[in-house]
Amino acid sequence: MARQQVRFCRSFDGAKIAYAISGSGPPVVMMPSWLTHLEYQWRSVAWQPWLEALSSRYTLIRYDPRGCGLSDRNVDDLSFDSWVQDFGALVDALRLDRFSLIGxxxxxxVAVAYAGREGDRISNLVLYGTYARGRNRRTTIPLEPEKAKVMLEMLRLGWGQEDHAFMRSFATQFQPEGSIEHLRSWCDLQNAATSADNAVELTRVMFDVDVQEEAARITCPTLVAHPDRDAVAPFEEGRLLAQIIPNARFLPLNSPNHFMLPNESAWAxxxxxxxxxLPQPAAEAGPVAGLTTREKEVLHLLARGLDNHQIGAQLNISEKTVRNHVSGIFAKLSVDSRARAVVAARDAGYGS
Known part of the structure; x- marks a missing residue:
């Protein structure tokens, strides 16, 4: 996977916001989810499918919200409006006149709020596993406000304690079909991302969100995708969002995982x-242009010196499948050895 470069910009009130850039191609900004840490996220097995899929084709821009990760944590303003203004400050600092946005x-x-106000700058909007109404605003879903109160109390009691019931519950909701490694990565993220006090305050703000009015003003092409058994963001909230946004396309996904696993057919x-x-990257030249997306992923890891077993583990596929992809790569690149494939890959910019 391409390397990331972490930098900082200054927001409206002087808070320093950390952001990372990886890959090359049309600019795509991926909004931070609930709690993030750019460096930890880059190494996380749970996030790897997203980062590889986007960095391999686009200039991917991510950032830590105020109060989290590498951004300033000790700030006075943790309001929803400050989150939207932080994002505006970031795209202004990067001089992004036109970009795709993934929320x-x-x-x-946050993406919906910004798109409803600054829609002219967004070429394409993708909303995945998200909502227009926080838990306290979901009056049509039974017990949602009550669940919000319970979660805040569990946050206060169990933050950062790996053996606490909240930590296990939190991790399991995000990827119920994930491995022990996936579940542990979500627990580790809590420890890395922020303090218990900040987590409670950020969550409280999130529960009071209502961006239905902004959603109705969105004019850019919008794709709303949602796992149909999502335990973190109810499927009906994604459906509602697609109904509110004019001409939005709704994509139901057959999965119980809020963050889908790379071996799921729904992820493919x-x-x-x-x-x-999303906007199409410039066409690649030479024999690499004929490779499939999966073959390019294998070639990238091969160029980094990984063996078949390691490549399989990274991509969550069997060694036999890796061998088949390697054989296909050899044929398309007209090479007869791993060493020559690596040379061709690095000449094309892979493996960095």
Whole structure:
């Protein structure tokens, strides 16, 4: 996977916001979800499918929200409006006149608010597993406000304690079909992202979000995708969002995982729709242009010196499947050895 470069910009009130850039191609900004840490996220097994899928085709821009990760944590203003203004400061600092925007979970609400106000700058909007209404605003869903109170109390009691019931519950909701490594990565993220006090305050603000009015003003092409058994953001909230945004396309995904796993058919279906929806990268030249997306992923890891077993582990596929991809790569690149494939890959910019 391409390397990331972490930098900082200054927001409206002087708060320093950390952001990371990776990959090359048309600019795509991925909003932060509930809690993030740019460096930890880059190494997280749970986030890796998203980062690889986007960095391999686009200039991917991510950032830590105020109060989290590498951004300033000790700030006076943790309001929803400050989140929207932080994002505006970031795209202004990067001089992004036109870009695609991806909003996941909490970040989707911020993306909706910004798109409703500054829609002319967004070429394409993708909203995944997100909502227009926080839990305290979901009066049509039974017990949602009550669940919000319970979660805040569990946050106060169990933050950062790996063996606490909240930590396990939190991790399981995000990826109920994930491995122990996936579940542990979500627990580790809590420790890395922020303090218990900040987590409670950020969550409280998130529960009071309502961006339905902004959603109705969105004019850019919008794709709303949502796992149909999502335990973090209810499926009906994604459906409602697609109904409110004019001409939005709704993509239900057959998965119980808020963050889908790379071996799910729903993940492959989502990537196919995502790549078709976002601006197309410039066509690659030479024999590499003939490789499939998966073959390019294998080639990238091969160029980094990984063996078949390691490549399989990274991509969550069997060694036999890796061998088949390697054989296909050899044929398309007209090479007869791993060493020559690595040379061709690095000449094309892979493996950095």
């Amino acid at each position: 996941i979970c909490q970040g989707g609400a 279906a989502f990537l196919q729709e995502l790549y078709a929806f």
